[in-house]
Amino acid sequence: MNSIIDLFPAFLLVFIRISAFFVTIPLFGHRNVPAVHRIGFAFFLAVICFSTIDKPPSLEIDEHYMLLAFKEALVGLCLGLIAYMMIAAVQIAGSFIDFQMGFSIANVIDPQTGAQSPLIGQFIYTMALLFMLSVNAHHLLLDGIYYSFQYISVDQAFPNFGDEKFAYFIAKSFNAMFIIAFQMSAPVVASLFLVDLALGIVARTVPQLNVFVVGLPLKIAVSFIMLIVCMSVIFVVVRNVFSLTIETMRNLLALVGVS
Secondary structure, eight states, rough: OOOHHHHHHHHHHHHHHHHHHHHHHHHTOTTSSSSHHHHHHHHHHHHHHHHOSSSOOOOOHHHHHHHHHHHHHHHHHHHHHHHHHHHHHHHHHHHHHHHHGGOOOEEEEEESSSSSSEEHHHHHHHHHHHHHTTTTHHHHHHEEEEEHHHHHHOEEEEEOSHHHHHHHHHHHHHHHHHHHHHHHHHHHHHHHHHHHHHHHHHHHOOSOOOHHHHHHHHHHHHHHHHHHHHHHHHHHHHHHHHHHHHHHHHHHHHHHHHO
């Protein structure tokens, strides 16, 4: 019993990191997922992760322990945010498409953040989450938090968050997110640009034609046709996004932790 009590502070640090990870991670961090389920899942995952630690440290609950708890929450939030940031590229790509096809005036509620999100973006994002479940990519997200304890131990008080390479890595991740979003939306956006160009030529040659009345349904029709044609390509990019997400999480751990 004494050994369990001695190891409880270290287990609590593991639980804090995983709980913070579940706050921001895609799918598990949705607001419509009951908090009791998230806490329970985080608890059992913390038990599994804690049982794999070779020599759990014996810690005392003091001011140094409060610093460790804050560090664990920060590590979990960073891992979850970097994973969400990569997968959010799917939603950003949909917002690019919505803006061009005229659907930006009609938004829906994002179940993860509770904020308004673009219609096509939310559709592609939901399909990406279903695709993630079908290929068991969510296991890789859990794999990332599992291996984080090998890079950043629970008794390591000062990860390398203050390193200039960390800021460069975050900026590079943001850059990759927008590049992926542009790649996913490029076929539809380019097609709509050609439609706008054609409508502009028609408006100059046939001034009597109301291009605003004709253009909106035409752009919507072209957008849906291009989405149907390019859907397989979009899911190939989504699959690459999952691989990039895991790679980004590993690189982040290697940057701020000690292997």
